Amino acid sequence: MAATLPLSPINQPHLCPRSRFGNNALTTHRFCSPNFLISSPCFIGLTGMGSASQLRARHSLISSAVATNSLLHDVAATVAVLGGAYALVLSFESLTKRNVIQQRLSRKLVHILSGLLFVLAWPIFSGSSEARYFAAFVPLVNGLRLVINGLSVSPNSTLIKSVTREGRPEELLEGPLFYVLALLMSAVFWRESPIGMISLAMMCGGDGIADIMGRKFGSAKIPYNPRKSWAGSISMFIFGFFISIGLLYYYSSLGYLNMNWETTFQRVAIVSMVATVVESLPITDQVDDNVSVPLATILAAYLCFEY
Ligand SMILES: Nc1ccn([C@@H]2O[C@H](COP(=O)(O)OP(=O)(O)OP(=O)(O)O)[C@@H](O)[C@H]2O)c(=O)n1
Numbered sequence: 001m002a003a004t005l006p007l008s009p010i011n012q013p014h015l016c017p018r019s020r021f022g023n024n025a026l027t028t029h030r031f032c033s034p035n036f037l038i039s040s041p042c043f044i045g046l047t048g049m050g051s052a053s054q055l056r057a058r059h060s061l062i063s064s065a066v067a068t069n070s071l072l073h074d075v076a077a078t079v080a081v082l083g084g085a086y087a088l089v090l091s092f093e094s095l096t097k098r099n100v101i102q103q104r105l106s107r108k109l110v111h112i113l114s115g116l117l118f119v120l121a122w123p124i125f126s127g128s129s130e131a132r133y134f135a136a137f138v139p140l141v142n143g144l145r146l147v148i149n150g151l152s153v154s155p156n157s158t159l160i161k162s163v164t165r166e167g168r169p170e171e172l173l174e175g176p177l178f179y180v181l182a183l184l185m186s187a188v189f190w191r192e193s194p195i196g197m198i199s200l201a202m203m204c205g206g207d208g209i210a211d212i213m214g215r216k217f218g219s220a221k222i223p224y225n226p227r228k229s230w231a232g233s234i235s236m237f238i239f240g241f242f243i244s245i246g247l248l249y250y251y252s253s254l255g256y257l258n259m260n261w262e263t264t265f266q267r268v269a270i271v272s273m274v275a276t277v278v279e280s281l282p283i284t285d286q287v288d289d290n291v292s293v294p295l296a297t298i299l300a301a302y303l304c305f306e307y
C-alpha cells in the first residue's frame with residue numbers, strides 16, 4: 001500500500017466515505033499525501049507532465065521516497081517512546097529506592113502513567129498505515145523484558161522495585177505482562193478508532209485511580225465484593241469517563257477523529273459503566289483486572305461505536 005507522507009493531519013484533512021463506524025458517531029479523516037495528488041488525472045492534465053511512462057517512473061520514485069521517509073520517521077518515534085518507557089520505570093525505581101514513595105504507590109503510578117503517556121505519544125508516529133505496528137513494538141519489547149526478568153535467575157531489580165507488589169520476579173508475569181499486552185492490542189486499533197484509546201483510559205486511568213481512591217476512602221464496601229468499595233468504583237467511572245473524553249477530544253483536535261459529540265458522551269458513559277462493573281466483580285482471583293477491564297471495554301466500545 002503506498003505510504004502517505006507523515007504530514008500533520010490538520011492541514012491535509014479531507015472527508016472520506018462514511019467510516020466503518022457507520023452511524024456518524026465518528027467520521028475518520030483521511031490525509032491526502034502529495035503522492036496521491038500528483039497521480040490524480042487533473043494534476044497530470046494541468047501540468048502536462050510528459051508521457052505516461054515518464055509519469056509512472058516519477059510516481060514510483062516519489063512513492064519510494066515517501067515510504068523511506070515514513071520508515072525513518074517511525075523508527076525514530078519507536079526509539080523515542082522506548083526511551084520514554086525505560087526512563088519512566090527508572091524514575092519510579094529511583095523514587096522508591098530513596099523512599100520518596102512506597103512501592104505500592106510507585107506501581108500504581110507506573111500503571112496509570114505508562115499507558116496514558118503511550119496513547120498520547122501516538123501522534124509522533126508517521127501517517128503511514130504501518131505506523132501502528134511500530135507503536136505496538138514498544139509494548140512488545142517491554143513484554144519481552146517482563147518475561148525475561150520474570151523467568152530469569154538474576155532479574156532486573158529496577159523493574160521489580162517499580163512494578164511489583166511484593167518484589168517477587170514472577171509477579172512480572174502477571175498484572176504487568178497482561179498490562180503491556182493490553183497496550184499492544186490497543187495500539188492495533190490506533191488513532192482512527194475510539195476503541196483502543198477508551199480501553200487504555202479505563203485500564204490505566206480508571207482502574208489505576210480506583211486503587212488509589214479505594215484504598216484511601218473505601219470504607220463502604222460493595223455488597224457482592226467486599227474487596228472493592230463504592231469509592232473506588234465511583235472513582236473509576238468518573239476518571240475513566242473524563243480521561244476517555246479527553247483522549248477523544250485530543251485525537252479529534254488533531255484531525256484523526258471526527259466524533260458526533262451529541263451521542264459520544266452517552267456512549268462513553270455506557271462503556272465506562274460496563275468497565276467499572278466488570279472491575280468490581282469478585283473475579284480477580286480468576287481473571288486479572290488487566291485482562292477483564294480492557295477486554296470488556298473493547299467489546300462495549302465496539303458495540304457502542306460500531307452500531
Ligand atoms: N473498585 C475498587 C478497586 C480497588 N479498590 C482498592 O484498591 C485495592 C487494590 O485494587 P485492585 O484493583 O485489586 O488492585 P490490584 O490489581 O490488586 O493491585 P495491583 O494493580 O497492584 O495488582 C483493593 O484491595 C481495594 O482496597 C477499591 O476499594 N475499589
Ligand SMILES: C/C(=C\CO)CCC[C@H](C)CCC[C@H](C)CCCC(C)C
Binds near residue numbers: 082117
Ligand atoms: C505496573 C504495571 C501494571 C500492573 O497493573 C505497569 C507495567 C508497565 C511496564 C513495565 C512498562 C510499559 C511501558 C509502555 C509499554 C510504554 C510507555 C511509553 C511512555 C511514553 C512512557
